[in-house]
Amino acid sequence: MSQLRSDWPLFEVFLRGKRGLNHVHVGSLHAADAQMALRHARDLYTRRNEGVSIWVVAASDITASSPEEKDPFFAPAGDKVYRHPTFYDIPDDVPHM
Amino acid sequence: MTAVDEVELRQHFEATIAHDQRIEPRDWMPDGYRNTVIRQIAQHAHSEIIGMQPEGNWITRAPSLRRKAILIAKVQDEAGHGLYLYSAAETLGADRADLTDKLITSRQKYSSIFNYPTMSYADVGVIGWLVDGAAICNQVPLCRSSYGPYARAMIRICKEESFHQRQGYELLMTMMRGTTEQQAMVQDATDRFWWPSLMMFGPPDDASPNTARSMGWGIKRHTNDELRQRFVDMTVPQAQKLGVTLPDAQLRWNGERGHYDFGPIDWQEFFAVVKGDGPCNSQRIEHRRRAHEDGAWVREAAIAHARKAVAR
Numbered sequence: 139m140s141q142l143r144s145d146w147p148l149f150e151v152f153l154r155g156k157r158g159l160n161h162v163h164v165g166s167l168h169a170a171d172a173q174m175a176l177r178h179a180r181d182l183y184t185r186r187n188e189g190v191s192i193w194v195v196a197a198s199d200i201t202a203s204s205p206e207e208k209d210p211f212f213a214p215a216g217d218k219v220y221r222h223p224t225f226y227d228i229p230d231d232v233p234h235m
Numbered sequence: 236m237t238a239v240d241e242v243e244l245r246q247h248f249e250a251t252i253a254h255d256q257r258i259e260p261r262d263w264m265p266d267g268y269r270n271t272v273i274r275q276i277a278q279h280a281h282s283e284i285i286g287m288q289p290e291g292n293w294i295t296r297a298p299s300l301r302r303k304a305i306l307i308a309k310v311q312d313e314a315g316h317g318l319y320l321y322s323a324a325e326t327l328g329a330d331r332a333d334l335t336d337k338l339i340t341s342r343q344k345y346s347s348i349f350n351y352p353t354m355s356y357a358d359v360g361v362i363g364w365l366v367d368g369a370a371i372c373n374q375v376p377l378c379r380s381s382y383g384p385y386a387r388a389m390i391r392i393c394k395e396e397s398f399h400q401r402q403g404y405e406l407l408m409t410m411m412r413g414t415t416e417q418q419a420m421v422q423d424a425t426d427r428f429w430w431p432s433l434m435m436f437g438p439p440d441d442a443s444p445n446t447a448r449s450m451g452w453g454i455k456r457h458t459n460d461e462l463r464q465r466f467v468d469m470t471v472p473q474a475q476k477l478g479v480t481l482p483d484a485q486l487r488w489n490g491e492r493g494h495y496d497f498g499p500i501d502w503q504e505f506f507a508v509v510k511g512d513g514p515c516n517s518q519r520i521e522h523r524r525r526a527h528e529d530g531a532w533v534r535e536a537a538i539a540h541a542r543k544a545v546a547r
Contacts, residue, residue: 167318171544174537
């Protein structure tokens, strides 16, 4: 059995598909450091011009909400229907609304 | 976690599946689901990685610069597909080094098709046409897999597989316009790869005990036999257009079923190859193990360099 283990940390990869769009998460990869992660991300995730800009971030540096706290965590937005334009009744004949 | 909590979590999981929504990495999921998805993704990833070898065999002997560039791009894609999939498996808590270890110690499997040798350049074309064609049949429904990261990886992969199949078919069309020797090479490659391609869909439904559970979980969308039939129906007209004969005397259109009937598959051969007795099993694993071990100093040097840069 092989005793070799890869110590290379995991990086998450975000791509901007083209100018005017946000960076979007596309996957992850292992690299020795951030510079190598960028190069690997180029080779792995943009072989067909899928991106014009790449972000990489060490997976261990990401703080995420937990699915278990789903309801309480997102509750503050749940009961504020007045934040949406459809909450307000405006007669149909009012133009440009 | 209390028993009541677990019942609630399970209900939430099952409702998510029932609504055809995706399960995401940090969601609660039953251990059986997690393990089944990890095993399926790992087996798929290993297939892509081992799948580089049969075609990589021909890179140095490609007949033209054009074919060489195409073949290199294709083999690079296989590496990329393997890495997308390992990345998806890691979102479930699998460890990359551990997956590699399981492959090179034969504790996890890869597709039996890659244990067949590539004897001529026509094999490169037939692998693109039949093997990648069968893979596409298998993979398109997986773009709707219930596990989000797997489904998203499959969408990327399917887009790229289309190039693989088309380059293979174009290569074969070119050879079929060539000399009688070249035409005979295409027929020979077709003869050798047809049946193993049909085996890629796995054992028949009545010998595939986990299919029902996997379909219930949305990990699998169609049975092995359904996908195999779909592949045969798609491929017969392509073979006719190409001018090759598929090596099955019982292959004929069945108007009543609206499908092609085909002859029995040699499942003994399939199980022998899966078990390790195919023509190239040990060669494939040995090559992968050597590549991994030969690369150890590069991985170690890179991490040493990175640590030094941080210390500076």
